[in-house]
Amino acid sequence: MVHPLDTILLIAALICAVWSLVLLMLSRPVGKRWLLGALLLIELALLVQAVLGVVQLATTHRHVSGVTFVGYLIGSLLILPAAAWWAITEKSRWGVGVLLVGCLVIPVIIVRMNQVWSGV
Amino acid sequence: MSDPGLREATRSGPGRVLIAVYAVFALAATARSAVQIATKFSDAPLAYVLSAVAAVVYIVATVCFTRGSRTSRQVATVSCTVELIGVLAVGTASVLAPSAFPDQTVWSVYGDGYGFIPVVLPILGLLWIRRSAKVPVQV
Numbered sequence: 001m002v003h004p005l006d007t008i009l010l011i012a013a014l015i016c017a018v019w020s021l022v023l024l025m026l027s028r029p030v031g032k033r034w035l036l037g038a039l040l041l042i043e044l045a046l047l048v049q050a051v052l053g054v055v056q057l058a059t060t061h062r063h064v065s066g067v068t069f070v071g072y073l074i075g076s077l078l079i080l081p082a083a084a085w086w087a088i089t090e091k092s093r094w095g096v097g098v099l100l101v102g103c104l105v106i107p108v109i110i111v112r113m114n115q116v117w118s119g120v
Numbered sequence: 121m122s123d124p125g126l127r128e129a130t131r132s133g134p135g136r137v138l139i140a141v142y143a144v145f146a147l148a149a150t151a152r153s154a155v156q157i158a159t160k161f162s163d164a165p166l167a168y169v170l171s172a173v174a175a176v177v178y179i180v181a182t183v184c185f186t187r188g189s190r191t192s193r194q195v196a197t198v199s200c201t202v203e204l205i206g207v208l209a210v211g212t213a214s215v216l217a218p219s220a221f222p223d224q225t226v227w228s229v230y231g232d233g234y235g236f237i238p239v240v241l242p243i244l245g246l247l248w249i250r251r252s253a254k255v256p257v258q259v
Contacts, residue, residue: 067159071151078147083140090136097137105144 005049006114010107012042017103023096032096036084039099042106043080050077053113065116072113079105123190129252130188138248141241142182145234149175149226156223164223170210174226174238177203181245197249204242207231211239 016038023032050073057069083102087095131139153171161168177199184196211230214221224233231238 068155071155075147075151079144082143086136086140086143090132092133092136094133094136097134098140101137101140101144 005045005052006110009042009045009049010110012038012045013103013106013110016042017100020096020100020103024093024100027093035096035099036088039080039084039103043077046076046080046106050074062119064119069113069116072109072116076106076109076113079109126190126193126253127188130193130249131186135185135248135252138244139182139185141237142178142185142245145226145238145241146175146178146182148234149178152226164221167221167223167225167228170206170225170227174203174206177206185245185248193249193253196245200242200245200249204239204246207238207242 016035019035019038023035053073054070057064057066079102083098083105087098087102089095090098129135149171153168153175156164156168156171180199181196181203184192184199207227207230210225210227214225214228221228226234227238230236
């Protein structure tokens, strides 16, 4: 898989998850813009990972479940934009709760993607 | 009858997060069951049909909570109840007769493959329908 980018992405998403949780518990959306900026960077890195992933899939000689692998790559790109849209349109503090959910989904997808890549 | 207050009460606040989680499960269960049914249906037909049923239940809940009309709240009440019965029935069956489930479903062992969120989600959904009916809308 795309090392070490996937590890960096996994850690970055978890940091943003903790950040979202703190904002949720502070009950005021302080620094929400910075959080959204960080999520934009993660999204761009996910895009790079998706491109690299498809290239790797096309060039590998091992048998990898291609449909599932590409499915996870595409899925990984949908989560954060959808979460950001659903969070921005919420006025209350629960908007960052949506970002928290989105941030927690990214590591799950990355772990599953690695399992698919290694044939688990 | 559309009721903007009830709609907002349903899809705002904690309901916002609930819908987000339901949407994630709708996407995950739909994609998973589509791949399973398309590529290896004969391996474990029962498990894959149950995955598809779960996917439908999650889609219905996501759409109904997002719409938040009186009717869709009633549909959500039914679908959350079906979801709870489904996860308890499939969970219990998969523990008692694991051989009937050669491959995982979303609801196997009460959703242990998904951090047990599948067994908690319908309970939260039903509680949220009750609670959002009472809370006056804050503007």
